[in-house]
Amino acid sequence: MNRPIKLIMLLILCFVLTMWPQAGDGDDPDGEEETAVTIELTKLDVNDTNLELRYKIKNNTDHDVWICDNVNKIAIPFEVFLAKDAQTLLLRKRLDVPSSIIWRTQPTGKYVRLGPGEDLFESLSLNLPVQSSFVFASAQRLTRVTQNARCLTLEIGFYDEDLPGLILSIIQEADKFSGSRFDPVTAMKKEYFRGLLVRNRMGNVPNIIEAHSKGQVFIDYSWQALTGEQILRIVVDGVSIPYEGGVQIDSTCRI
Numbered sequence: 001m002n003r004p005i006k007l008i009m010l011l012i013l014c015f016v017l018t019m020w021p022q023a024g025d026g027d028d029p030d031g032e033e034e035t036a037v038t039i040e041l042t043k044l045d046v047n048d049t050n051l052e053l054r055y056k057i058k059n060n061t062d063h064d065v066w067i068c069d070n071v072n073k074i075a076i077p078f079e080v081f082l083a084k085d086a087q088t089l090l091l092r093k094r095l096d097v098p099s100s101i102i103w104r105t106q107p108t109g110k111y112v113r114l115g116p117g118e119d120l121f122e123s124l125s126l127n128l129p130v131q132s133s134f135v136f137a138s139a140q141r142l143t144r145v146t147q148n149a150r151c152l153t154l155e156i157g158f159y160d161e162d163l164p165g166l167i168l169s170i171i172q173e174a175d176k177f178s179g180s181r182f183d184p185v186t187a188m189k190k191e192y193f194r195g196l197l198v199r200n201r202m203g204n205v206p207n208i209i210e211a212h213s214k215g216q217v218f219i220d221y222s223w224q225a226l227t228g229e230q231i232l233r234i235v236v237d238g239v240s241i242p243y244e245g246g247v248q249i250d251s252t253c254r255i
Helices: 003-019 163-174 187-192 194-202 205-214
Strands: 037-046 050-059 065-071 079-082 088-093 108-114 119-127 145-159 216-220 230-245
Touching: 037 145, 037 230, 050 145, 050 230, 065 088, 079 230, 108 145, 163 216
Parallel strands: 088 145
Antiparallel strands: 037 050, 050 119, 065 108, 065 145, 079 088, 108 216, 145 230
């Protein structure tokens, strides 16, 4: 075999070895990518009278995560409404969403701790036709529709970190500021003084420490001053779910 042919074969061999998947070193913590928090739909049933769904959330990480359990302390823990496309029934429980609503009492989100390797099984049952329940999203109050939703979207917020510890650190830093009161009247305050807004909404340090020990924490809505919430999402197309209620119109609210 002459030299040019040998050189070509050597280059081909090097290319194949480069493209072949390599096994990670078991002793190297960087050899394996940490898997995320996951959600899985385990049941969806739309019968003559009810919408029934069940799902499982799994913490595949090596640390605690915090899952949104309820929004606004309502009997149904989700916001329920027909999205702006007028086709998607959105079931949402998370706090880091924009809103232009003015409430008498600010909404509160409850977050529960889910330890490493643990599963959280939850279910939801809604009478048909599904009725709208708005917390953050806006709708035409005088306009109601009666139709079948063709898509179902489930959204649940979570923090992939020590949520009480995060809030505690924000409060401790904000306490170094001499000012005592802040409100989200202007966009500048929200943009540059987020920590002060969070402190004024969350209260004192002992309450945060107690919440950590109990495995649950209540967070008052802070007009998105507290950031970092991630979303678990399930989307099911091709459904037919009777709905009666408002349609989302607020352009500031994202789906």
